[in-house]
Amino acid sequence: xxxKLFEIDLTKRMEQQKHPGHNRWHPDIPAAFAVNPGExxxxxxxxxxxxxxxxxxxxxxxxxxxxxxxxxxSGPVHVNGAEPGDLxxxxxxxxxxxxxxxxxxxxxxxxxxxxxFLVDHYPEAAKSIWDFEGIFATSRHIPGIKFAGLIxxxxxxxxPSHEMLAEWNKREKELVDSNPNRVPPLANLPxxxxxxxxxxxxxxxxxxxxxxxxTVPPRENGGNCDIKNLSKGSRIYFPVFVDGAKLxxxxxxxxxxxxxxxxxxxIEIPGWIELKVDVIKGGAKTHSIQRNPAFQPGPVMPNYxxxxxxxGISVNELTxxxxxxxxxxxxxxxxxxxIEYMKTLGYTGEQAYMILSTAPxxxxxxxxxxxxxxxxxxxxxxxxxxxxxxxxxxx
Numbered sequence: 001x002x003x004k005l006f007e008i009d010l011t012k013r014m015e016q017q018k019h020p021g022h023n024r025w026h027p028d029i030p031a032a033f034a035v036n037p038g039e040x041x042x043x044x045x046x047x048x049x050x051x052x053x054x055x056x057x058x059x060x061x062x063x064x065x066x067x068x069x070x071x072x073x074s075g076p077v078h079v080n081g082a083e084p085g086d087l088x089x090x091x092x093x094x095x096x097x098x099x100x101x102x103x104x105x106x107x108x109x110x111x112x113x114x115x116x117f118l119v120d121h122y123p124e125a126a127k128s129i130w131d132f133e134g135i136f137a138t139s140r141h142i143p144g145i146k147f148a149g150l151i152x153x154x155x156x157x158x159x160p161s162h163e164m165l166a167e168w169n170k171r172e173k174e175l176v177d178s179n180p181n182r183v184p185p186l187a188n189l190p191x192x193x194x195x196x197x198x199x200x201x202x203x204x205x206x207x208x209x210x211x212x213x214x215t216v217p218p219r220e221n222g223g224n225c226d227i228k229n230l231s232k233g234s235r236i237y238f239p240v241f242v243d244g245a246k247l248x249x250x251x252x253x254x255x256x257x258x259x260x261x262x263x264x265x266x267i268e269i270p271g272w273i274e275l276k277v278d279v280i281k282g283g284a285k286t287h288s289i290q291r292n293p294a295f296q297p298g299p300v301m302p303n304y305x306x307x308x309x310x311x312g313i314s315v316n317e318l319t320x321x322x323x324x325x326x327x328x329x330x331x332x333x334x335x336x337x338x339i340e341y342m343k344t345l346g347y348t349g350e351q352a353y354m355i356l357s358t359a360p361x362x363x364x365x366x367x368x369x370x371x372x373x374x375x376x377x378x379x380x381x382x383x384x385x386x387x388x389x390x391x392x393x394x395x
Contacts, residue, residue, distance in 0.1 A: 005043060026211060062264060063124075082243070087237050107128075114264075117335070152252070160213070254267040310334050312333030322372055
């Protein structure tokens, strides 16, 4: 058993924990504990909304969730000897759920409060609760579906330097300023509401509340990448930007489809994760891993090998406008095509949408060079359904 170094009480909010975590990226947030290279440890994590979502049949909590609160992360972890220019090596040894919390949730976020990948088609809030039996998930809200989950951290990352943080805030503000009235907004800028910043108080807390970058997007430090294959057995290589690296983790998912397309994506859970850290001195330059992390997937994957695959191309489905090699548009169309097909199986559009966000569907870029259309695909595992979903030949 590895030593537990970060503990969560599920009945308390993050700032009330034995050691508070944080929900902003900022180099001044103090480390919760320190470890040596080669050391393994366990961290417990609250679910990403900090307990705002209940196990019930109403989507009201999804509709009104305070997104300034998210994501609450465990850490940071100071890795002794790690310096800017090094590579932090992080092994995910194991990951799991709490015995007292064998359920999770997925939600489609309302357009006026977060939105989603298909927000123009599904602007209203919806929710599904998923129950766990070992590695399998089922939902009373989406009958006829059962699949094996691959638990993974939606967020794992290191602290930015002050210079990097300033660049993030500058470029994201410029993006928001290009269309300041857009709903949902183009980016989530620093916001002092609901900030949790470890043990900081007074002026130091106020500085982080004013400058701290939201944890919503992935960035150079890793962060909210939502990579479903980044699970037990994986090894991650992070470029280090501050002394000690300041590693943080959270936003655990029991299962997720590629793209996490409902935004409240995957099956959101609290849980625990066991990590081991090491350092490659000067490794960021030596291995040219300087702009973004790299990782090796682990050997554990749900064993689905038969799929029905849906294609999409980069023609805007609302306007008919031809987009140039736009993978975002192409993947959106692949998802919409899969949803329309699942409607013929008896599912509502919202149910089908949440299946794509929670089940281990595979998203791929088929072609991104053949002007003007990018082609993306979405592969739907046949075996997750309790009936045959393949089109039948006429007899």
